Every structure is written in C-alpha cells, then in structure tokens.
Amino acid sequence: xxxxxxxxxxxxxxxxxxxxxxxxxxxxxxxxxxxxxxxxxxxxxxxxxxxxxxxxxxxxxxxxxxxxxxxxxxxxxxxxxxxxxxxxxxxxxxxxxxxxxxxxxxxxxxxxxxxxxxxxxxxxxxxxxxxxxxxxxxxxxxxxxxxxxxxxxxxxxxxxxxxxxxxxxxxxxxxxxxxxxxxxxxxxxxxxxxxxxxxxxxxxxxxxxxxxxxxxxxxxxxxxxxxxxxxxxxxxxxxxxxxxxxxxxxxxxxxxxxxxxxxxxxxxxxxxxxxxxxxxxxxxxxxxxxxxxxxxxxxxxxxxxxxxxxxxxxxxxxxxxxxxxxxxxxxxxxxxxxxxxxxxxxxxxxxxxxxxxxxxxxxxxxxxxxxxxxxxxxxxxxxxxxxxxxxxxxxxxxxxxxxxxxxxxxxxxxxx
Amino acid sequence: xxxxxxxxxxxxxxxxxxxxxxxxxxxxxxxxxxxxxxxxxxxxxxxxxxxxxxxxxxxxxxxxxxxxxxxxxxxxxxxxxxxxxxxxxxxxxxxxxxxxxxxxxxxxxxxxxxxxxxxxxxxxxxxxxxxxxxxxxxxxxxxxxxxxxxxxxxxxxxxxxxxxxxxxxxxxxxxxxxxxxxxxxxxxxxxxxxxxxxxxxxxxxxxxxxxxxxxxxxxxxxxxxxxxxxxxxxxxxxxxxxxxxxxxxxxxxxxxxxxxxxxxxxxxxxxxxxxxxxxxxxxxxxxxxxxxxxxxxx
Numbered sequence: 001x002x003x004x005x006x007x008x009x010x011x012x013x014x015x016x017x018x019x020x021x022x023x024x025x026x027x028x029x030x031x032x033x034x035x036x037x038x039x040x041x042x043x044x045x046x047x048x049x050x051x052x053x054x055x056x057x058x059x060x061x062x063x064x065x066x067x068x069x070x071x072x073x074x075x076x077x078x079x080x081x082x083x084x085x086x087x088x089x090x091x092x093x094x095x096x097x098x099x100x101x102x103x104x105x106x107x108x109x110x111x112x113x114x115x116x117x118x119x120x121x122x123x124x125x126x127x128x129x130x131x132x133x134x135x136x137x138x139x140x141x142x143x144x145x146x147x148x149x150x151x152x153x154x155x156x157x158x159x160x161x162x163x164x165x166x167x168x169x170x171x172x173x174x175x176x177x178x179x180x181x182x183x184x185x186x187x188x189x190x191x192x193x194x195x196x197x198x199x200x201x202x203x204x205x206x207x208x209x210x211x212x213x214x215x216x217x218x219x220x221x222x223x224x225x226x227x228x229x230x231x232x233x234x235x236x237x238x239x240x241x242x243x244x245x246x247x248x249x250x251x252x253x254x255x256x257x258x259x260x261x262x263x264x265x266x267x268x269x270x271x272x273x274x275x276x277x278x279x280x281x282x283x284x285x286x287x288x289x290x291x292x293x294x295x296x297x298x299x300x301x302x303x304x305x306x307x308x309x310x311x312x313x314x315x316x317x318x319x320x321x322x323x324x325x326x327x328x329x330x331x332x333x334x335x336x337x338x339x340x341x342x343x344x345x346x347x348x349x350x351x352x353x354x355x356x357x358x359x360x361x362x363x364x365x366x367x368x369x370x371x372x373x374x375x376x377x378x379x380x381x382x383x384x385x386x387x388x389x390x391x392x393x394x395x396x397x398x399x400x401x402x403x404x405x406x407x408x409x410x411x412x413x414x415x416x
Numbered sequence: 417x418x419x420x421x422x423x424x425x426x427x428x429x430x431x432x433x434x435x436x437x438x439x440x441x442x443x444x445x446x447x448x449x450x451x452x453x454x455x456x457x458x459x460x461x462x463x464x465x466x467x468x469x470x471x472x473x474x475x476x477x478x479x480x481x482x483x484x485x486x487x488x489x490x491x492x493x494x495x496x497x498x499x500x501x502x503x504x505x506x507x508x509x510x511x512x513x514x515x516x517x518x519x520x521x522x523x524x525x526x527x528x529x530x531x532x533x534x535x536x537x538x539x540x541x542x543x544x545x546x547x548x549x550x551x552x553x554x555x556x557x558x559x560x561x562x563x564x565x566x567x568x569x570x571x572x573x574x575x576x577x578x579x580x581x582x583x584x585x586x587x588x589x590x591x592x593x594x595x596x597x598x599x600x601x602x603x604x605x606x607x608x609x610x611x612x613x614x615x616x617x618x619x620x621x622x623x624x625x626x627x628x629x630x631x632x633x634x635x636x637x638x639x640x641x642x643x644x645x646x647x648x649x650x651x652x653x654x655x656x657x658x659x660x661x662x663x664x665x666x667x668x669x670x671x672x673x674x675x676x677x678x679x680x681x682x683x684x685x686x687x688x689x690x691x692x693x694x695x696x697x698x699x700x701x702x703x704x705x706x707x708x709x710x711x712x713x714x
Binding site: 056057059061062232246279 | 536633682
C-alpha cells in the first residue's frame with residue numbers, strides 16, 4: 001500500500017520529468033528558430049553582410065575604434081577590387097561598449113537578425129569569452145584580431161592575433177637574453193593578464209627568473225601610485241605589463257612620478273601599440289619595450305601600401321598598430337578562404353582555411369587549419385620619442401601557433 | 417622606512433583627490449540635503465573644460481591654470497542650472513533629488529559622448545608638473561611627484577577658501593543661517609532661494625576644480641564621474657553630514673587606509689577593507705566623525 005511519503009516522492013519525480021520534458025521542448029523550438037549548428041547567412045542580395053563588433057565607447061574604445069577603422073579599410077579595398085564572389089561587402093557595425101554582456105547581445109543580433117557571413121572584432125579576452133558560446137551555438141564565424149592568452153581553440157573563431165608562443169614567450173626569451181633575472185608583473189584584473197601571468201610564472205620557474213611581485217588593478221582603474229611604489233621597492237630588473245586600455249595612462253604617469261625609467265627598470269608591455277603610445281604620451285614611454293608581430297615601422301612593400309592607404313583614408317597623423325594590422329589582414333584572409341571554398345557557408349570556409357596565405361603588412365601569414373591561428377613573426381620593439389616603435393629584435397621566421405603550449409615542457413599542466 | 421613614508425604620501429594624495437571631490441558634495445549634500453548624483457558629471461565637465469582649453473592654448477601650464485577658474489565657472493553654472501530647473505522644487509524630498517539627479521547624470525554623460533566622442537581623451541601635463549621631488553637619497557628614495565603635490569595644495573587651498581567663505585563672509589553667514597533654520601532666516605530678510613543658488617554654485621564649482629585635478633592623474637571620459645562619485649559619498653557620510661572638518665579627516669583617513677592595505681595586499685582587497693572599515697565605523701558612530709543638525713537629514 002503506497003504511503004503518503006511514496007505519493008509525494010512519485011509526484012516529485014513526475015514534476016521533475018515534466019519540467020525536463022518541457023525544457024527539452026523549449027530548447028528544440030529555440031533551435032528551430034536559429035537552424036541548429038549552422039548560421040543562416042543572407043546571400044540573397046548583391047551585397048554580402050559582415051558584422052563589425054568593437055567597443056566604440058567605454059574604457060576600451062581608445063583601442064577598438066582603430067581596429068574597426070582598419071577593418072573598414074580592408075572592406076573598402078576588397079570592394080574596389082570587385083568584392084567577394086562577385087558580391088560587394090556591406091559592413092554592419094555594432095558597439096560592444098566595453099561591456100561583455102553587450103558584446104554577447106550584439107553578436108546574437110548580428111548573427112540572427114542581420115544574418116552576416118562573418119563577424120570581425122572583439123578585443124579583450126573577456127569580450128571574446130562572452131561571445132564564444134553565441135558563435136558556437138549558432139555555428140557562426142568570428143575573426144578575432146588581438147593577441148591573447150592562448151589556451152583556447154574554438155571551431156567558430158579564427159585567431160589572427162598572436163597566441164602566447166608568438167608574443168609572450170619570445171618576449172620572455174628576449175628579456176632573458178638581456179640578462180633579466182627578476183620580474184614584476186602588473187596587469188588588469190581579468191582573464192588575459194591572469195592567464196598570461198600564470199604562463200610567465202611557469203616560464204620563470206623553469207628558467208630561473210624570480211617573480212618579485214604580481215599586482216592587478218580593475219579595468220579602467222586610474223589609481224596606480226601604490227603599485228608604482230611597490231614596483232619601485234621590489235628592485236626588479238624589469239616589469240612585465242599586461243594592463244589593458246587607458247589604465248596604462250595612469251600607470252605610466254605614476255611610474256614616471258616614482259622616478260622609474262626605461263633605463264633603471266624597463267617595462268615590457270604586450271597591450272600598448274602605436275595608437276596607445278599617442279594617447280599615453282611619449283614623454284612617459286620613450287625607451288620602454290613592447291612585444292608584437294607588427295609595427296608601423298615594419299619594413300615590407302605590403303606595409304608601405306597599408307600605412308599609405310590607412311593614412312590617406314583617416315589622416316596622416318593616425319598611426320597603424322598590430323591589432324589593426326591583424327584585423328585588416330583577417331578580412332583579406334576571409335576573402336581568400338571564401339573564394340577558395342566558393343561559398344560563404346561557415347563549414348565550407350573552415351574546410352578551405354588550412355594553408356591559406358596572405359601577403360600581410362607584417363609579412364606573409366599562413367592559416368593553420370588545425371588551430372585556426374596564424375603563423376606569425378614576433379618582433380620586440382622600443383618606443384621612440386616620436387611615438388613610433390622601432391624593431392630591436394625579431395624571431396626572423398614565422399612561429400607556428402601553439403595555443404596550448406604543447407611543445408613547451410615547462411608549460412605542462414597549464415592547459416587543463 | 418621610506419616605504420612607509422612614500423605610502424603615507426600616496427595615501428595623503430589619494431585623500432587629497434577624494435577631498436577635492438567630496439568638498440562640493442559635502443556642501444550640497446551636507447548643508448543643503450540634496451543627494452546630487454550629477455556631482456560626478458560636474459567633475460567630468462571640469463575635466464573636459466581643461467581639455468578644451470588645452471586644444472586652444474598651446475602652453476599646457478597656462479591652460480591648466482586658466483582651467484581652474486574656468487572649470488569652477490562651468491561646473492558652477494551647470495549646478496545653478498540644475499538647481500533652478502529641478503532641485504529647488506525638491507528641497508523637502510531628499511530621496512527624490514537622488515533619482516532626478518541620477519537621470520541628469522546619465523543625460524550629461526550622453527551629452528559629453530555626443531560632444532567629445534565616446535573614446536577617452538588625455539591632456540598634456542605642463543613641464544613643471546611632470547617632475548618630482550626626491551627626499552632621502554639612497555636605494556629607495558622618497559619621491560613626491562609634482563602633480564600629486566599640486567593636487568594636495570589645490571585641495572588644501574579649497575578647504576581654506578571654503579572655510580573662510582562660510583565663516584567670515586556675509587554670504588557664508590547667510591548660508592549657515594538658512595541651513596540652521598530656513599523659516600527664521602527668511603523672516604530675518606535673507607533671500608533663501610538666492611542663497612540656495614549661490615551655495616549650489618560653489619559646491620558644483622568645486623567639483624569642476626576636482627575635475628581639473630583628475631586630468632593630471634588619468635584619462636578624461638564620459639564615465640569618469642561615476643567611477644569616483646561613490647567614494648566621495650562615502651567620505652561625506654563617514655565625515656559626518658554637513659561638516660567640512662569631518663570630510664577632511666575622513667578623506668585623508670580613507671586615502672591612507674586604502675594605500676596601506678593596498679601595499680600589503682591587492683587593489684581589490686583594499687577596496688573591500690575600506691568598505692568593511694566604513695561599515696564598522698558607522699555602526700559605532702552612525703552620525704559620522706562630526707555632525708551638525710541640518711534642516712533635512714539630521
């Protein structure tokens with residue numbers, strides 16, 4: 001004979017089962033709206049739409065507006081050259097507003113409402129992590145143009161900036177060659193600096209470099225007096241800087257105020273390029289180091305054309321930078337991939353990607369089909385008094401992308 | 417040893433910034449009972465005034481010095497406009513002023529975005545503010561940056577000027593009279609509406625001066641006010657509503673606490689520690705460090 005307790009249990013199970021079934025229904029209906037696993041791309045008109053997703057406001061706008069401008073330049077060039085598969089490219093711009101939920105929302109809008117063939121954009125890793133599930137859920141394609149912390153590989157993203165073994169590891173190699181035996185780590189408090197510093201610590205431990213301190217400031221923070229004092233008191237040989245956005249303005253002002261210079265304690269930055277140098281002020285930056293794959297001063301015929309075209313369009317005082325170059329290159333790579341595939345469909349484009357090359361301003365880049373990253377050359381630069389960055393060291397050869405640092409013994413266990 | 421000294425200086429300079437921002441707020445919130453959420457945007461207006469002046473005057477030093485009175489006037493005028501258009505209708509409803517001025521702050525942010533563009537901008541610091549004074553030579557000398565010393569001087573000058581205005585001038589006497597008993601003041605022939613407006617002009621103008629100081633520390637952007645307004649409110653509440661002396665003590669105490677905790681831990685932990693300290697302090701002394709009866713909030 002069933003007890004009261006038995007009834008309660010049974011009704012609970014029934015309720016749970018019903019709820020599960022209902023939510024299953026909901027999910028299915030949702031998927032039908034968005035066509036499971038494959039984004040609907042609107043190829044009906046004379047134009048093909050692509051999405052531009054950048055922060056045009058907020059703390060990241062200083063950097064991301066320039067990336068959008070470079071993407072627009074590439075689109076203009078391709079359109080003047082006849083477009084892609086006979087269609088002119090129509091850019092649809094959205095403002096991520098330096099706010100990760102906004103990025104996810106706008107990504108969804110571009111994919112579902114505008115039915116774009118690909119999206120170009122994002123800067124911070126936080127924004128990329130926020131849109132990643134959106135692109136995977138809809139089977140859409142993102143081209144991400146900024147160096148990042150690695151340890152990621154999504155079939156729905158092409159990473160055209162550097163991964164760690166193309167930027168941070170060569171930078172550490174360079175510092176070690178210069179006799180740096182101790183480092184102080186300063187970064188913004190979010191995913192890129194924290195992961196980058198985890199990698200730097202693993203490297204340091206394996207190579208006998210002492211980490212004397214590690215400090216994080218909230219994104220957009222402008223109070224750096226204490227951090228500058230701590231760095232000064234540590235007496236480190238150099239500082240590894242992973243601050244993002246205009247926090248760098250305050251940091252370098254305080255660094256200078258604490259009496260620290262590039263001669264006494266150089267700062268190697270991985271998020272400061274020509275555009276930021278202009279904003280921060282060269283009087284605070286002259287002699288400091290950067291690690292990138294491209295500088296405005298990089299010598300190549302493709303770069304001469306790129307810089308000339310960019311400045312003709314936006315003004316002679318506008319510098320070019322690494323993320324801009326990677327963004328510009330990504331549009332051209334997408335065009336090559338689409339033409340190789342003969343289709344705008346994401347699956348076809350991905351299948352055609354391996355080995356696609358482009359004669360980019362930074363030199364020839366090649367798509368690695370397996371990781372969807374690029375083979376890129378690393379360049380260490382020194383910031384000059386006129387705001388340009390001069391290359392002082394280079395890896396000479398493009399470095400094969402290794403986002404999970406599989407080929408580095410010291411990095412074992414990082415990629416869990 | 418120099419570490420302690422230099423951290424104390426850092427704390428004092430953080431305090432000076434807080435104080436500059438809280439002074440005007442203390443006047444309008446404390447003396448007048450208006451919770452002005454747009455105060456942060458008056459700071460922004462002062463910062464953009466500096467930026468605009470620098471666009472037109474090549475010499476960074478001249479433009480910075482001119483920016484001080486100009487920012488005071490611009491932010492003060494915005495304050496008077498706000499007082500005249502909205503706040504004077506709400507003097508008996510302090511919580512409503514919070515909502516209304518919050519809306520105004522959003523409006524002003526968007527206005528700044530439309531006029532100056534969304535990306536943040538920077539000003540050049542004049543030559544004489546980029547250097548530093550070095551004391552106690554040796555391996556870790558104590559360095560006091562000119563910019564921070566300038567801000568400290570500015571904050572102390574503002575405190576002295578405001579105190580003298582309130583204590584020694586006829587306007588100051590009228591302000592205090594209105595604060596203590598509006599009806600009686602009015603009956604004695606004081607034009608209270610005019611006094612309200614002047615008080616708001618001074619309070620908002622001080623926010624403009626704080627904005628000029630902030631251009632020496634960080635970038636100028638539409639949201640710079642919101643980032644800092646909460647800290648300023650904390651200073652006013654801890655200091656005791658309506659008292660300048662309390663605000664001065666609170667600003668420097670919070671600045672030093674922030675700097676000390678930050679030095680031994682991290683930036684985020686320091687923020688948490690400061691908030692816990694404030695909550696604990698207000699449990700023990702809900703009225704703040706020092707207070708005076710005002711017509712609305714006491």
